[in-house]
Amino acid sequence: MIERADQLVLNYVSKAADAAHGVLRADQRLDFAKRLRARIEVERHGSQSAREVAKVLARFGDPAALVEREARRLAEQGVPTKRDLAPAGVPATPEVAVSGEGPGGTRTFPAIVDDRDAPPGVRAYRRIAQERLDQQRQGHGLPLAGLRRAAMSSANPMATGGRDARTIVKExxxxxxxxxxxxxxxxxxxxxxxxxxxxxxxxxxxxxxxxxxxxxxxxxxxxxxxxxxxxxxxxxxxxxxxxxxxxxxxxxxxxxxxxxxxxxxxxxxxxxxxxxxxxxxxxxxxx
Structure with missing residues (x-):
């Protein structure tokens, strides 16, 4: 269903925005969330299938890891982040996001694995290997793997794309x-x-x-x-x-x-x- 597919994307972007609190400034978080959402829409190719969208999100990986990679990229460019601006010994505190783009905003999104410069054959085999690795991690191919992943979702929401019995009843x-x-x-x-x-x-x-x-x-x-x-x-x-x-x-x-x-x-x-x-x-x- 269209609502299910879009909800998966919104949940994923929300997790990334939450992970960015205390790491990126408000304007950087807004810019990061916008670019992440745009990149996901490109990767899903207009698909409204919840199963296909879940696979696309699995390729992006842990939202917290994307935030850390964005913070490292900004640091390499000399752009201060929320973490850099926090006083020594004092943890950064969340702030309310504001509209607009500040000087820390960037126009390009960090490349994911499939975007790196490599021959088509290498990218294809890399993608197959990654899919097999994801299947092993999530328990695909084993009896009742779907039920086991649903049971695990309370501890690891990414195991079922954030879906468990509670989210199904709600959505x-x-x-x-x-x-x-x-x-x-x-x-x-x-x-x-x-x-x-x-x-x-x-x-x-x-x-x-x-x-x-x-x-x-x-x-x-x-x-x-x-x-x-x-x-x-x-x-x-x-x-x-x-x-x-x-x-x-x-x-x-x-x-x-x-x-x-x-x-x-x-x-x-x-x-x-x-x-x-x-x-x-x-x-x-x-x-």
């Missing part, structure tokens, strides 16, 4: 509501509620949640059908298999039907749980 309430509705539909199965017209209440609630999932832009089509199809698969196929195993071959159709309706509700609940876990996993996985 994507409609998607979270869809999963909650599916869970509610499963929890209503054991309760004997009067039907709505000819439809059982859990089926109606499930249909509402399924519609929200289908109209969401956060999941791919395959993930949507897996998420909302798991309860139906559990109800039908699971009910037939478990019910057939419980009554045996020679029990007769009547006994099979009774066993089917006896276990199909439980299988629907299990399928719903599996589907919701899959949707949550794909929502957390921004790699």
């Amino acid at each position: 994507q309430p409609r998607d979270v509501s869809a999963m909650v509705i599916l869970v509610v539909a499963a929890l209503l199965v054991p309760i004997d509620l009067p039907p709505l017209a000819i439809f059982e209440v859990p089926v109606v609630v499930w249909a509402v949640g399924a519609a929200l999932v289908l109209f969401s832009e956060s999941w791919k089509v395959r993930d949507k059908f897996l998420g909302i199809g798991a309860p139906l698969l559990g109800y039908s196929v699971g009910g037939v298999l478990i019910g057939g195993l419980r009554v045996g071959i020679e029990a007769g159709m009547q006994a099979f039907v009774e066993q089917f309706f006896d276990v199909s509700g439980t299988m629907f609940m299990i399928g719903t749980g599996v589907g919701v876990v899959w949707l949550a996993y794909r929502l957390l996985d921004v790699s």
Whole structure:
């Protein structure tokens, strides 16, 4: 979604601006944040995919490291920074950013790895090596890597581009509501509620949640059908298999039907749980 991609960029630039407090002057911080935002927009090439934007931000690295590199570059040019102006032995204190560009402003942004003068083949292999290194650091390629990175995000927000369960609830309430509705539909199965017209209440609630999932832009089509199809698969196929195993071959159709309706509700609940876990996993996985 466009909002998710832009939010990742804003979060990253905000972290860089926060890291610049006490290091750069107010005018330098403003100039640095402007150039950083402009450079990110160039690197993302207009992409509105949160996954692609997260990869671009991963290439820029730690925002604090960018601030330190900017401070060193200004020091090499003889431009005093907030750190240089602080009295000896007294730590620099944050100040309120003001508009405009002062004498410390600069027009060029420090080159990142891909910008250095090197043959195209060298840059390509360097980029591949960096991507593989990032994958090893973030746990890509391992089972349930997305969930592990989400669990780590409280200690290392860059592991998931600053996204965890809390940010997902805040930024994507409609998607979270869809999963909650599916869970509610499963929890209503054991309760004997009067039907709505000819439809059982859990089926109606499930249909509402399924519609929200289908109209969401956060999941791919395959993930949507897996998420909302798991309860139906559990109800039908699971009910037939478990019910057939419980009554045996020679029990007769009547006994099979009774066993089917006896276990199909439980299988629907299990399928719903599996589907919701899959949707949550794909929502957390921004790699």
